[in-house]
Amino acid sequence: MELLQLRPEGIYCPLGDFYIDPWQPVPYALITHAHADHARPGHRLYVAHKKTAPILRLRLGENILVQEVEYGERLLHNGVEVSFHPAGHVIGSAQIRVAYRGQVWVVSGDFKIEHDGISSPFEPLRCHTFVTESTFGLPVFGWKPQHEIFQAINRWWHQNRVEGLISVLFGYSLGKAQRILCGVDSSIGQIYVHGAVANINQVLEGIGFSLPSWKHVQTNMKRKDLEGSLVLAPLSAVNTPWLNRFQPCSIAMASGWMQLRGNKRRQALDCGFVLSDHADWKGLLSAVSATGAERVLVTHGYAYAFSRYLQEKGIEAQAIETHFEGESPTSE
Numbered sequence: 001m002e003l004l005q006l007r008p009e010g011i012y013c014p015l016g017d018f019y020i021d022p023w024q025p026v027p028y029a030l031i032t033h034a035h036a037d038h039a040r041p042g043h044r045l046y047v048a049h050k051k052t053a054p055i056l057r058l059r060l061g062e063n064i065l066v067q068e069v070e071y072g073e074r075l076l077h078n079g080v081e082v083s084f085h086p087a088g089h090v091i092g093s094a095q096i097r098v099a100y101r102g103q104v105w106v107v108s109g110d111f112k113i114e115h116d117g118i119s120s121p122f123e124p125l126r127c128h129t130f131v132t133e134s135t136f137g138l139p140v141f142g143w144k145p146q147h148e149i150f151q152a153i154n155r156w157w158h159q160n161r162v163e164g165l166i167s168v169l170f171g172y173s174l175g176k177a178q179r180i181l182c183g184v185d186s187s188i189g190q191i192y193v194h195g196a197v198a199n200i201n202q203v204l205e206g207i208g209f210s211l212p213s214w215k216h217v218q219t220n221m222k223r224k225d226l227e228g229s230l231v232l233a234p235l236s237a238v239n240t241p242w243l244n245r246f247q248p249c250s251i252a253m254a255s256g257w258m259q260l261r262g263n264k265r266r267q268a269l270d271c272g273f274v275l276s277d278h279a280d281w282k283g284l285l286s287a288v289s290a291t292g293a294e295r296v297l298v299t300h301g302y303a304y305a306f307s308r309y310l311q312e313k314g315i316e317a318q319a320i321e322t323h324f325e326g327e328s329p330t331s332e
């Protein structure tokens with residue numbers, strides 16, 4: 001029997017009787033991280049890293065049942081050993097390792113290789129079968145070092161400030177927003193955040209995270225209150241009245257999708273910064289090779305193209321159908 005298999009509810013371990021990031025309600029769910037496509041409502045028990053747990057409660061309700069685990073801690077389910085290991089994707093994100101009688105599987109969840117300074121750095125794990133994401137699994141996706149991207153963001157913000165414009169930067173409220181907050185030069189001006197980002201920031205500060213100074217955009221604020229400042233907002237605020245009251249402003253997005261020029265135009269952005277919390281093409285390949293896996297199962301993103309490439313390299317690879325969504329250019 002396979003250690004993990006695909007069920008209508010999600011990725012399932014029949015021996016241990018648990019699911020990993022299931023998309024339908026189940027009794028026992030191991031959760032890689034708190035993004036909505038991985039952490040869905042309705043499970044009886046959530047098992048997650050201790051930094052993910054408070055974000056799950058924020059997003060899914062205070063009354064959910066969460067068992068908190070530390071990286072590397074071993075849990076036993078009917079003799080199946082389970083442990084969580086850093087995925088470097090967002091704060092608290094984990095790869096989940098499942099082992100039984102010498103057989104090891106690793107489910108990557110979402111991951112990135114470059115250390116972002118706020119998430120625990122990605123930990124390469126050896127395994128027999130690796131279930132990997134492939135959000136950016138095409139050779140066209142190659143990231144520059146993040147300090148170059150932050151220099152470009154600083155230049156954009158500074159120039160807007162000189163011109164009396166508000167700089168509005170869109171990115172995921174969990175992960176991307178905090179990475180930008182910590183990465184930009186906060187001496188340029190004040191940083192404001194949308195309510196969705198403020199909620200996450202507060203939860204993280206509540207568990208001891210220290211973030212550079214930020215302020216919440218209040219509903220009664222006028223354009224002139226924000227002039228020259230940087231505003232961090234979730235993708236859901238694109239083209240909303242919330243945004244339009246700040247016009248004229250300079251609008252930008254931080255996402256791996258900004259590598260494709262058409263996306264910037266389609267979203268009517270003034271600027272696009274290629275900054276992703278997912279591995280790029282080379283990162284995916286290096287992660288696969290570091291596992292030493294005999295078999296690779298490829299999920300969300302360019303699963304068919306990426307698995308075909310691995311097959312050509314002599315690795316047994318296969319695309320599998322999941323309900324994970326990767327990094328969407330428009331929704332969170």
Ligand SMILES: [Zn+2]
Binds near residue numbers: 035089110
């Ligand atoms: Zn994610």
Ligand SMILES: [Zn+2]
Binds near residue numbers: 109
């Ligand atoms: Zn995902």
